[in-house]
Structure formats: structure tokens, C-alpha cells
Amino acid sequence: MVVFSVITAVFSGYIVHTSGTAFEEQVDVQLRGIASQLDNTLRLADDIALQIGANHLIIETFDGIYGYDGEQNYFVDNVDKDYSLKQHTMSYMLKQNSLCRISLFDERRNLTYVGRAVDYGYLKKDYPDGQMFEDVSTWFADGTHANLFRVDKQDPYVKTPSPTISVFREIKNYQLIPSKCLGYVQVQIRFESFSGLEKLLGKDTECYLLAADDEDVLYGFQRGRSDDEVRELLRAKNGFSGGGIYCKTQELPQYGICVFIISKNSSLVSSLTSTFAWVFLLLVCIILIIFVGQRQIIKKTTEPIVQMCTMLDGLKVDENLQEIPLVSQVETDELRRLNKAFDALVKNLKLSMEKEMMSRVNEIQSRMFALQAQMNPHFIHNILTIISAMAGNEETDKIPEICEKLSGMIRYSTSYDTNYVDLETEIKHAENYLELMKIRYENKFHYALNYVGGAERCSLPRFVLQPLLENCFAHGFRAKEFPWEIDIQVYVQRECWEIRVSDNGNGMEQEKLKKLKDELRGMRQRDMHELMQEMKIGGLSVRNVYERLYIAYGDKMVFEMESNEGGMSITVGGCSGKSKTPLQATGYQTCSAAEQRGI
Secondary structure (H helix, E strand, C coil), X not given: CHHHHHHHHXXXXXXXXXXHHHHHHHHHHHHHHHHHHHHHHHHHHHXXXXXXXXXXXXXXXXXXXXXXXXXXXXXXXXXXXXXHHHHHHHHHHCCCCCEEEEEEECCCCCEEEXXXXXXXXXXXXXXXXXXXXXXXXXXXXXXCCCCEEEEECCCCCCCCCCCEEEEEEEECCCCCCCXXXXXXXXXXXXXXXXXXXXXXXXXXXXEEEEECCCCCEEEEECCCCCXXXXXXXXXXXXXXXXXXXXXXXXXXXCCXXXXXXXXXXXXHHHHHHHHHHHHHHHHHHHHHHHHHHHHHHHHHHHHHHHHHHHHHHCCCCCXXXXXXXXXXXXXXXXXXXXXXXXXXXXXXXXXXXXXXXXXXXXXXXXXXXXXXXXXXXXXXXXHHHHHHHHHHCCCCCCHHHHHHHHHHHHHHHCCCCCCEEEHHHHHHHHHHHHHHHHHHHHHHEEEEEEEEECCCCCEEECCCHHHHHHHHHHHHCCCCCCCEEEEEEEEEECCEEEEEEEECCCCCCHHHHHHHHHHHHHHCCCCHHHHHHHCCCCCCCHHHHHHHHHHHHHHHEEEEEEEECCEEEEEEEEECCCCCCCHHHHCCCCCCCEEEEEC
């Protein structure tokens, strides 16, 4: 609402400023139009006076009476001369409708005129009011003035008040320099004749013609104020004087008048009224839209909440969620009721998830223990047969060593303390297996074990290395002539380890190798629980090792297979803790110690 009020105020200010500027320009145009029309009319009157003053007939007539000093007005006694001049000057009257009178006179007050009638007293030389004649003679006496504009608040030729403005010119031969003044021409205009200029004004505009010397009102267009009110507004000069009234003056000093215009900006009131009306309607519409939108939002928000409360009221819990409290009917606020219910629901779901997690962990541990407990019975049978044969051949000195290695393997297989062992223990178990296999095959089988790494102790799942060795005998050496060879490379760096098992067996066809790799990569996309279900007892194989490494290390595991004419090579490994860089990427350059054992 505050933002809307600010926007309304700014917009209203803009409307006021724009309307005021346009209104001022409009009034200024009207003022300039009135002043321009007055200037054109008075210039035309001056041109007429000049033409009459330079007319040869008028010059000859006044030259003929120059020095006449009779008691009567010359033109009263000489009607023929008077008639001739009137006929001639009447043509000038017809050139301008605003002219009210053209008068011709000399310094001795010999006077004739055409136009509006004058009081008879002016035709007498002893007419008591002769100030105008004296002022005119004085003005032109020094010979520096070409014309004279005179404002009279009352027509000097009649007794009724009627303001006029006159232009005076000398009657003389302008072709001779110097030339004596024979008389004067007076072209007279009544201010009432300017009434036609009202059409230039607007509806709420008044215009006044004022005397420049004392600011008296001479004439008013669309007049609606007294002279005192006009003078009071005149003190404001140009600009707004309050109440939306705009005043502006323009002086015409060469004519002795000024134009004063007064206009009321009624369009501003109507503009503001219209603006506020539209703003009010817009505000009402916005409020209605907000009200309707809010109701819809509240309805769409609370309806699902009410439905959820109803659903929770009828919720049937299972054995893991028996303690969940249903939505309280005491609370009247749906959100508060729903919040309390879901708080309890989250707590019970957490307990249920913990129970489910413990169940799965126990299942995984059980399967891992079962996997590590298995040992190939055929292998044990062969070892016992060898022991029996050695006893018959009086080779009893080797039997304790064989029994010790077999006992170590059985002990390693049946240990349930943990699923993980250190790397040394896993390698020792693999060595026991290889030693027993060497006893079985004697000089037909050879193996080498190279250990490269630091002093760090790495842990890994049980039975990672032995299944790879068994795979060499079960598949790599099948139908392979002796000698058989196995090379084991062990690399350790901090918390990362890798073991590479290579044999000189038959290897694997590339098509089968590619199929096996694709199958192993596909295991990563499957669910962990599903993989555990497929890890069946009696299945210690390459796939089994891959699954257990993936379960233990995830994306940090290493499992690679290579096959060529020289045999098969399998590399396994993993990183625990914060280590992220596989050993293969480092090239094993950071190994600090090396231990190599070969048989």
C-alpha cells in the first residue's frame, strides 16, 4: 500500500507538472496572439497617418491656411475646403474598420475630421480643453520624433468616457529637407474596437489592456473582475498566484500600453479528478484481485493439509510404527496438528530405518563369514593324500611343515573376528596356499612374490588373493603343459594397495574377456542388496571378488583383466580413508621400501 501511495503521488506530480507546463504554453500563445494583433493594428494606423500627412492635397490645403489667425475655425468658415478634405480622408477610414476617427488640425486649432462625431465645442478655437493640442505641439517641436502614440482614458472629442489610443503624424512635405510642419494628422482607435480579439482567448481566460504609466484598466476581454482585483493580481506579475490562476503580462512600451492575461487552469482540476478516479478504480481492482487470489491460495494450501490430516486419522501403522501418535483432534490449527503428527512420524521412521539397516548389516556379515569359511574339499583331500604318501616314503621331516601351513589356512578360513585383515596376513595365507600347491606339483610349478611399498599397514577384505590363484589352476593351467608359473606383484602406498596376479597359462579369448568385463561393469549399476543375494555360498570366483571389492571400496576399487599369448593378468586393489588417487596413476613412484621373495 505504501508503494502504491508513493507511485500515485509521483504520477500525480507528473500529471500536475505536465498539465501546468502545457497550460502555461497555451496561455503564452494567447498572450502573444493578442499583443501581435494590437501591434499590427497600430502599425497600420501609423502607416495611414503617414500617408495622410504626406498627401499633396492635404499639404496644399494646410499650406494655404498657414498663418491664418481668424476667430473662427477655418474649416467651419470654408465649407468647400472642409468637404474636399473629408472626401479625401474618408478613403483612408475604409482601409481599417477599427479606426474611429481621423482628425486634421494645426497649431491654431483649425480642425476638421471624418468618422465618429465630436462635440461641437471642439470646432471652436476657444474650446477650454486644449491640453491635447499643446502636448502634440510640444512633442514635435524639437523635430526629433516621427510619430506620437497617445493613450486617452476618455475620448478627448466627446464627453462620454471611452478610452482611445491615437497616433499622430506631422503634415509636411517629406520630400523637402528641411520641411516646415503645416499641421498634424490624428488617427484615433477606440479600445472597444479590439473586441474581436476575444476569439483568440480560451474559455477560462481574461485579458486586460492597461495604461503603461499608471496601470489603469483601459479595456477587458471576457472581463470578470473589478479594476481593484485586476491590480491585485497584477502585483503577482508572471506565474501562478494561487487557486490555479496563471497571470502573465507583456508590455508594448512604444504604444504606452501593456497586455495582462489571467487564466484559470480548469483542465488541471479535471485531469487530477480523472487521474484519482482511475487510481481509485485500479486500487479497488487490485484489492479484489489480491483478495480473490489469496482465497484461492489459502484454499489450495489448506485443502491438501486437511486431506492429509484425514488420512493420518485413518492411518494403519505396522509393527515398526506402533508408537506413532495420530493427529490430535484437540488442535484446531491444521498446520500445528500436522506438524506434531509428522514430527512423531519422522522419529518412528528413523527408528524403523535403523532397524532395517541393522538387519541388512547382519545379513551382509553373515554372508561374508559364510564365504570366508568355505574351502575347496578337493584341495584338502589332495593335501591329505600327499601327507599319507610322504609318510610311506619316509619323508616325515616335511610333514610338520605341510600340516602347519594347512592348519594356518584352515584357521584363517574359520576366523570370524572381522571381515577385514591386514595385507601381510592376506599375503601370508596366499603363500601357504602356493607352498602347498608346490608340494603337490613339485618342480612342475614355480611362483614369484614381489612386495613393493612403505611401512603403512593396509586392510582389505578376506580371500581376495586366494580366489585369483585358484583361478590360475582351474582355468589358466588347464590343458597347459608344464612348467606352470605364477607371478605376484604387491604394491602399497599409504592407504592404497594393489595386487597383480599373472600366469603363463592359456589366457582367455578376447571375445569372452570383453563379455566378462561388460558383465562386471554392469554390476555397478545394480542394487547392493541384489548383489548380496547373488553371492551364494560356494561361489568364490572372479565375480565374487569383484562384488566384495565393490561393496568394500565402491568407486575407489581397482579391478583390471588382461589376456595375451603369454597368459592372463588380473589386477585388484582399493583405497580407504581420504585417499582418492589410484596407485596406477602415480606409477608407484612413491614407494619407500621393497621386499622381494621368490621361489
